[in-house]
Amino acid sequence: MELHDKLEVKFRLDENQKRALRKLNLFSVADLLNHFPVRYSDISEVKKISELVAGDMATVYGKVSKLKTKKAFRSKIPMAEGEIEDLSGKIKITWFNQAYLAKMIHNGENVKLTGKVTQSKNGIYLANPEFEKIPDMPIDMHETLFKKSVTGNAGFSYPIYAETKGITSKWFYHAIDKIFKEKTLDNVIDYIPGDILKKYHLPTIKTALVWIHKPKNKDDAESARKRFAFEEVFCIQLERQHDKFEYRKNKSFQIKPTQKDVQDFLKRFPFEPTNSQKKSIDTILADMARNFPMSRLLEGDVGSGKTAVAATAAYVVTSTSPIPSPKERAPFPSGRVGVGSLQVAYMAPTEILATQHFESFIEYFSPRQGGASLPLSIGLITGSGCRKFPSKLNPNGWTTISRAQLLKWVVNGEIPILIGTHALIQKSVKFKNLALVVIDEQHRFGTAQRRKLVRKDNIAPHLLSMTATPIPRTLALTIYGDLDLSLLDEMPAGRKQIITEIITPNKREETYEKIKLELRAGRQLYVICPRINEPDPEKEMALNVKSAVAEAKILKQTVFQEYEIGVLHSQMSKEKKDKVMADFSAGKIQILCATSVVEVGVNVPNATVIIIEGAERFGLAQLHQLRGRVIRSTHQAYCYIFADAKSDKTIERLKALKTAKNGFELAELDLVLRGSGGLGGTKQWGITDLGMEAIKNIKMVEAARIEAITIIEKDPELTKYPLLKQKVHQKAGEFHFE
Numbered sequence: 001m002e003l004h005d006k007l008e009v010k011f012r013l014d015e016n017q018k019r020a021l022r023k024l025n026l027f028s029v030a031d032l033l034n035h036f037p038v039r040y041s042d043i044s045e046v047k048k049i050s051e052l053v054a055g056d057m058a059t060v061y062g063k064v065s066k067l068k069t070k071k072a073f074r075s076k077i078p079m080a081e082g083e084i085e086d087l088s089g090k091i092k093i094t095w096f097n098q099a100y101l102a103k104m105i106h107n108g109e110n111v112k113l114t115g116k117v118t119q120s121k122n123g124i125y126l127a128n129p130e131f132e133k134i135p136d137m138p139i140d141m142h143e144t145l146f147k148k149s150v151t152g153n154a155g156f157s158y159p160i161y162a163e164t165k166g167i168t169s170k171w172f173y174h175a176i177d178k179i180f181k182e183k184t185l186d187n188v189i190d191y192i193p194g195d196i197l198k199k200y201h202l203p204t205i206k207t208a209l210v211w212i213h214k215p216k217n218k219d220d221a222e223s224a225r226k227r228f229a230f231e232e233v234f235c236i237q238l239e240r241q242h243d244k245f246e247y248r249k250n251k252s253f254q255i256k257p258t259q260k261d262v263q264d265f266l267k268r269f270p271f272e273p274t275n276s277q278k279k280s281i282d283t284i285l286a287d288m289a290r291n292f293p294m295s296r297l298l299e300g301d302v303g304s305g306k307t308a309v310a311a312t313a314a315y316v317v318t319s320t321s322p323i324p325s326p327k328e329r330a331p332f333p334s335g336r337v338g339v340g341s342l343q344v345a346y347m348a349p350t351e352i353l354a355t356q357h358f359e360s361f362i363e364y365f366s367p368r369q370g371g372a373s374l375p376l377s378i379g380l381i382t383g384s385g386c387r388k389f390p391s392k393l394n395p396n397g398w399t400t401i402s403r404a405q406l407l408k409w410v411v412n413g414e415i416p417i418l419i420g421t422h423a424l425i426q427k428s429v430k431f432k433n434l435a436l437v438v439i440d441e442q443h444r445f446g447t448a449q450r451r452k453l454v455r456k457d458n459i460a461p462h463l464l465s466m467t468a469t470p471i472p473r474t475l476a477l478t479i480y481g482d483l484d485l486s487l488l489d490e491m492p493a494g495r496k497q498i499i500t501e502i503i504t505p506n507k508r509e510e511t512y513e514k515i516k517l518e519l520r521a522g523r524q525l526y527v528i529c530p531r532i533n534e535p536d537p538e539k540e541m542a543l544n545v546k547s548a549v550a551e552a553k554i555l556k557q558t559v560f561q562e563y564e565i566g567v568l569h570s571q572m573s574k575e576k577k578d579k580v581m582a583d584f585s586a587g588k589i590q591i592l593c594a595t596s597v598v599e600v601g602v603n604v605p606n607a608t609v610i611i612i613e614g615a616e617r618f619g620l621a622q623l624h625q626l627r628g629r630v631i632r633s634t635h636q637a638y639c640y641i642f643a644d645a646k647s648d649k650t651i652e653r654l655k656a657l658k659t660a661k662n663g664f665e666l667a668e669l670d671l672v673l674r675g676s677g678g679l680g681g682t683k684q685w686g687i688t689d690l691g692m693e694a695i696k697n698i699k700m701v702e703a704a705r706i707e708a709i710t711i712i713e714k715d716p717e718l719t720k721y722p723l724l725k726q727k728v729h730q731k732a733g734e735f736h737f738e
Contacts, residue, residue, distance in 0.1 A: 001182040003030040011175060016166030023164050029179055035172065036212050036228065036690065037159030040221060046112075050088035054119035060126070061134070062086035065107050069099040084113055084126070091117075092125035098165060101131070110134040114160070130160065130169065159213060176213045185209060191723035192231060196707055202227040229694030233478055233701055235731040236691075237708035238718070240481030242728075244295060245716045247450060247482070250460035252293035253342055253435040257285065257316040265315045268364055269308055274490040277305050281312050283486055284464065288313070288436070294462035297480050300488030301663045302468045302628025303495065307357060309488070310438045311364045313464060314344040318376060318416040322433040342435035343410070345461075346419040349441045351382040352581050356603050357440070358398075358419045362389050366396060379406050381420035381429070384578075388415065425452055436462045441469070468628065470621045470663030472671045474701040481705060489662050491631075498631050500639045500658050502615075502651065511640050512559050515609055518638065519563060519590060524607040527551060527593045528626050530614040532569040546613040552593035560591055568594040596626060605633035615641040616650045621667040623657055671696055 001010055006028060007021060026032055046059045067082040080095040080102035093113065095101045105111060115129025161172040179185075190197070190205040197204060203211060203223055211224035262285070266273055273281075280298060287294035300306045318341045346361075348354040358380040365376050380387040380398075386406040391399035409415045413432035418424065437453060454460040465483060476485055503511050515525060531547040552567045566580045566589035583589045585604050592607075596618070610630045615623060623641065630637040643654055653669075660666045694700050711718070718725035 001029055001179055001184045003028065003033070003184065003188070005029045007032060007175075011178075014166075017171070020164045020166035024162065024167070029184060032172075032175060033179065033184075033209055033213075035161060036225075037161055037169075038689075039160050040158065040215070040218075048088035049084070049086050049091050052091060052117045052124060054117050054124050056117045057114070058117050058126075059112065059114040060084060060086060060091070061110070061112050062090075064093070064105055064109055064111055067102045067105060067107055069102045072096075084111065092123070093129060094125050095128055098128065105131065105133065130163065132170065180210065180214070189723060191721070191727045192234070193711075193721065193724070196234075197227075200230065200703060202230060225690060225693070226700075229690050229697075230700055230704055231727075232688060232691035232731070233694045233704040234708060235728045236478055237481050237705050238712065238724070238728045239732045240478075241708045241712040242716060244482040245712055247295060247460065247463075248292045250293055250454055250458050251291060252288075252460055252462055253317075253320070253322060253433070254291055255285070255288040255317055255320050255342070255435065255462075257319060261319060262312065262316065265312055271305075271492045273308065274305065274488070274492055276300075276488045276490045277309055280309050280486040280488060283484075284309070284313050285316060287484070288317070288462050293460040294464065295483045296464055296486060297476065297483040298464060298466045298486045298488065299471065299476065299664070300466070300468060301470065301491070302625065303491060303631045304468075304488040305492055306440075306466045306468070306488060307360050308364070310346065310440075310464060310466065311361060313436060314346070314361070314417055314438070315365075317342045317344050317436045317462075320435070322435070341413070341416045342433045343413065343415075343431045344417045344436045344438065345424050345431065345434060346417065346438045347424050347440065348419070348421060351384055351421055351578060352585075353440065353603075354380060354382050354419055354421050358387065358389070361417060361419065362398065365389075376417065377409070377415045379410060379415040379418045379420075381406060381418060381423055383421065383423065425449060434461045436464065439463070439465045441467055468625065468663075470624060470667035472667045472695070473664070474695045474698050475667075475671075477701050477705060478695055481708075487664065489664065495631060496634065496636050498627060498637045498639055500627065500641065502641045502643060502654050502658075505642075505644060508642065511611075511642075514638075515611070515640070516560070518609050519560070522606070523609060523635065524584065524587070524589075524604060525591045526607055526610040526626075526629055527555065527591060528610065528612045529593065529595060530617040532571055532595055548593045548595050551613065552591075555591065555593065563590040564588065565591040565593060568592055570595060596622065604629070605635075608633065608635045608637045609640070610638070611640045611642060613642050615643045615654060620653065620656055620660075620670045621663055623654075624660075624663045624666045627657070628663075 007013065007026065008018060010029065013021070021027070024035065026035055046061060047056075049060055049062065052058055052060070062084040063086075065083050065085065067080070069078065069080050071078055077097055078099035079097075080093075080099045082093045082102065082105075083090050084093055093115075110133070112132045112134060113126055113129035114131075115126040117124050118127040159169065159173060161169045163169060163172075185206045188206050188209070192202070192205070196202075202208075205227075208224040208227040211220040212228065215221035215224065262281070266278075266281075284294065284296060284298075287296055298306055298309060320342050322342050346354075346357060348357055358378065361378050365378065378389045378398075381403070386401050386403050387398045388401050388406065388409070389398040391397050393399070406415070407429060410418055411430045411432060418429075418431075423429065434453065434455075450460070450463065453463075463483075465480075471479075473485075501511070519525060527548075529546040529548040529551050533547050533549050548567055548569050552565050556565050566584055568577060568580050572580075580589065580592070584592045584607070587606065608630050610627060612618070612623060612626055618626070627639040630639065639657075641654055641657065643650065656666060656669055660669065694704075711721070715721070718728070
């Protein structure tokens, strides 16, 4: 059997199995070998039915009875039901969309079931459990997979795979066994260099494949998982370091400001910059003084002052003339900033945010008491129109101008700073001397997008990416491996610590009264809900959590009758979203009921209270992000976390919001407590659960990074490593990097 052989040629498959394999994206023998077990089922983890608790993933052994098929009353989905009983008690079993299972098992048979213990109004039940008939198990009861080893791992165990209708773990077990017996692995060549495997005590590809599918003990299984986890991070790092190498081949404008100019500009801020802001500014200026383009990611909590750092970088760039020779180039003398200077593009994810940045920049560059304004034009380009500061009629204000006029001034170099949405990098927008691109919350600004920014003479702008999303350091080093990292981990002086309270159901009414005091004082309120609409009551698996649409109606009718309540969620059109946010910003709406769409970039200083419903459904880092919406002013801010959590563990997890110093600390904690699923959006990167496990391990990430940097420095195109190059290309296609 060869790795490239098609499964339907080598295995007898019925239509259901073919459909199931297609659904799992398994087409070849190689695909099957790379479909790793999700976990290993161990007899030592078996529980008595009487000990089961809602929320557990549990394995039980017993006799089944009362098997029947039916359709859900309202949704009409096919279901199978039954009961399983052991010596300690019995529990109901429900399979949704899998009615056929009731015909595959017979009343009175002994089975092993593994599934989630789920709470319903009628008590607990096992939801969609995997099942094995005891006499028919893939491995003989007498021959344990994890045999008694020197480390004392005992217990009956076999691999559990990601399954779908028509295919089971049992099928995978026998199929992989057949592949092994046909000596298919004899032809597998390792793509990871041998010296790297040896250095980190990792098994070869052949050994790792055997150990992950048929481990003799837990140590072997762990060793195999470690190898594949390392491999995944290593491939991402190679792709990233190659991107960095390619981008650095370009030349860039060298920016060399005087220290006095920078200090004078910092005095324009209405606050004293924090130490981490000063440090980040110094690092960015050092990067821009080099003759190759900067690639830096600036991470900072909401309100930590990223825009001020970006404004300083923008000021320094626009104070530099685009003279080609570094020897001749010098900062403009005071008063000549403007026409003929280098240009800055500042890209924001939404029109609202772009407009907010435009207003912030006007404030930073406007006249200060006793001082002059900087003679500098700032443009704004969004789908709704274009603006220019200063206006001829009002030197302290802006004016609306046509798109054609704005683009003409940008291409002439008469507008040194242009702020906007993604429209900024369209073909119609041409700059004369673009030297710095600032990207706010555009998590992944890929290689293809960067290539668009490089001029025909190979001059590329410096790139400053910014995010308020707290990312654990290991994940940032992996996903943003081509960017250098800077952290803003302090808040500006004068910001009051947000008061965070975890509210149990019995304290709800009391909390509403406290909130009314704030609303009467003229403040505004966010109410965040996990869902958009109410769940279908007939769906037994539906999450019974608050929805933004229904909660807005309930609050209007019962609690906040005298206030205007708006609704915001992702299914609304862009125009509707912008209208609601504009009304909220203007104070026409006092309460905004929303889903987590307000997580990024909304700035309403007057909103000082936030309620987060169903808080146990959010990750800690995401809760921190949401809470950050109300620390935009010097007013005291309040965050009320409404949790219906039954378990002490969940309450303990939420308490971290009161004690953690910043979002990065919470993101790290999320990674440990909830694993990869707790990180907002990790699934969007296409990184497997195995890769995410690796990302919990800073030593592994740093090792993979060091090895990737070393290889790319010596052999950027991986010419000496053709198999590794092929693997990196394959992985890069799986990761959603562009």
